[in-house]
Amino acid sequence: MADAADLKPLPLDALHRRLGARMVPFAGYAMPIQYDGIIAEHLWTREAAGLFDVSHMGQLLVEGEGAADWLESIAPGDFKALQPHRVRYSLLLNDDGGILDDLMVTNTGKSFYLVVNGATKHADIAHMMARLPAGLTLHHMEDHALLALQGPQAVTVMSRFDLTPESADQPDFADLKFMSGARWLWNGVKLGITRSGYTGEDGYEISVPNSHAEALAEALLAHAEVKPIGLGARDSLRLEAGLPLYGHDLDPGITPVEADLAFAISKRRKAEGGFPGAARVLDQLFNGAPRKRVGLSVEGRMPAREGATVSVGDTQVGVLTSGGFAPSLNMPIAMAMIASDHAADGTAVDIEVRGKRIAATVVPMPFKQKNYVREGATK
Amino acid sequence: MSRLYTQDHEWIDVAGGEATVGITDYAQGQLGDVVFVDLPDSGRAVTKGGEAAVVESVKAASDVYAPVSGTVTESNPALADDPSLVNSAPEGEGWFFKLTLSDASELDGLMDKAAYDAFVAGL
Structure with a gap:
């Protein structure tokens, strides 16, 4: 710094x-x-x-x-x-x-x-x-x-x-x-x-x-x-x-x-x-x-941060690239770079945080629907 | 009961061989909105200056250190439901854990309120 x-x-x-x-x-x-x-x-x-x-x-x-x-x-x-x-x-x-x-x-x-x-x-x-x-x-x-x-x-x-x-x-x-x-x-x-x-x-x-x-x-x-x-x-x-x-x-x-x-x-x-x-x-x-950036919905209340490893069973399949608490959703969410074999929506994964395994699920992004006013939109 | 403070911004209330630990108002202000507190399980041995808990703000995770060595007897169940108590009542309802002291002489190096306030004013 x-x-x-x-x-x-x-x-x-x-x-x-x-x-x-x-x-x-x-x-x-x-x-x-x-x-x-x-x-x-x-x-x-x-x-x-x-x-x-x-x-x-x-x-x-x-x-x-x-x-x-x-x-x-x-x-x-x-x-x-x-x-x-x-x-x-x-x-x-x-x-x-x-x-x-x-x-x-x-x-x-x-x-x-x-x-x-x-x-x-x-x-x-x-x-x-x-x-x-x-x-x-x-x-x-x-x-x-x-x-x-x-x-x-x-x-x-x-x-x-x-x-x-x-x-x-x-x-x-x-x-x-x-x-x-x-x-x-x-x-x-x-x-x-x-x-x-x-x-x-x-x-x-x-x-x-x-x-x-x-x-x-x-x-x-x-x-x-x-x-x-x-x-x-x-x-x-x-x-x-x-x-x-x-x-x-x-x-x-x-x-x-x-x-x-x-x-x-x-x-x-x-x-x-x-x-x-x-x-x-x-x-x-x-x-x-071989790999893909995905969104992860994280179970529980504990945020998982950038750098945390993502596993399926005993195999590491990816790493968190961003993660934190989502104020509008009132839950932790993350992005991960993950092996494509495990990147499908709905895939269950574990994130390791301070030696503990937290359950997470691959979900479509955005987590929060965007509120853009597109051309031709009648908002 | 007397309240003592560390340079890492923890407070400790000691009554006999039992103590309650939390973080100071200054610390919660620096952390910002607390969204989760990872508390030690009852029975865990902690060492003076060693990691005892982790407090998660929106932005980052921060370690909380044990002001003295001892064995954790209870962690604050209210923080699981409402971690923002750390922001709203850091030196009251937002306490972190209780422990039994293993060496009361470790309290000697801690600051009283006047010394801690002077320490914070100098930061």
Whole structure:
């Protein structure tokens, strides 16, 4: 763990401390782990709206002729078919098809806007720069903070903001559907807003210049529906939603098929290949992978944590990659990387915790149904 | 009955050769929401400074150490139904376990309330 003195402050550092956050080291930054308490913050996000500071994440802009083709050389998405103002979840892959990072890619119409994980952003940038052809530029938007407003009341809160579209060809803010985004002006400040998130709830991620991040956060927190939420609840929310966390559930030794993220390989790419590690990944896709990321429903009350071994009888068949207490379900849950022979829903397994065996069952994810508002949905 | 404290934020109430152990209000505040407590079985021998229980918050598991050596006589049955008692009443209903002391002289190195409060203030 880094010394406190080595930690970089986030643009909202002073606000977090004013709000009573407990700050912890994360991805090289001092970050808020909790304010009122993880369970209360988790439940608030599920029923109202939570404001998360995710400014540690890397915001990148790829610009130039052929940007979509180049992205297809490093990730398995169909970026040539990604329409302006649409967002896709994708994976940065190494030559063995291992996952270097997971990321969100937005076609802004003029460029591709990428959001990558905080702990991996510098390695991602180095990986991309080493492969960047002449004519393309990669810009790290270090002068921008990233806020996430998540929860069923997020739409109501944002509808009260006076947002002017940056260009005529973009969707009206009121019509912005899940996994879409564009830029709006708020009090003259340019905000990049996508309807997306990583909590299993409807909501937004908002890119804002550092200079205006605190004003925006204060403006959001001024609404009764909004409370600040720390990293602790972000982790329990994403775990319930079945969303993998890089560095825990995903790493360079794990392929998209093993991670049960094959949906991130677009249909055309499945047919054509041409992405890093395609031979191995497509072989696993069509012929099966040796192991798979699964959800586990854990019996009893004792949480099982990352690193605990998973067994069937006397044979170890896997290991927990994430695990903890699910506040909305009021029970322990976990994710595990498990041998495919034992990965079917309903399979009974044992998890070893401090020398004790806890019964668990492989279950479909998400554990908690997502509340996304999809395009065409009539919610 | 006098209450003593450890630098690991356990408290111990001693009455004759019997003692009750729990964690301090400061400790529960640091842990956050407690969702499970793994308590020692009755009859288990514990050693001063050795692991005696594990308290699980939403985020992580933390060891709780025995303030003194002895044999566990009872663990708090109420924590199985409501582990949040550790948050709401850490130095009362949220006690962890009782034990019989094997060496009362081990109490000598523990802090009284004034010393513990000063210790916490310096953290």
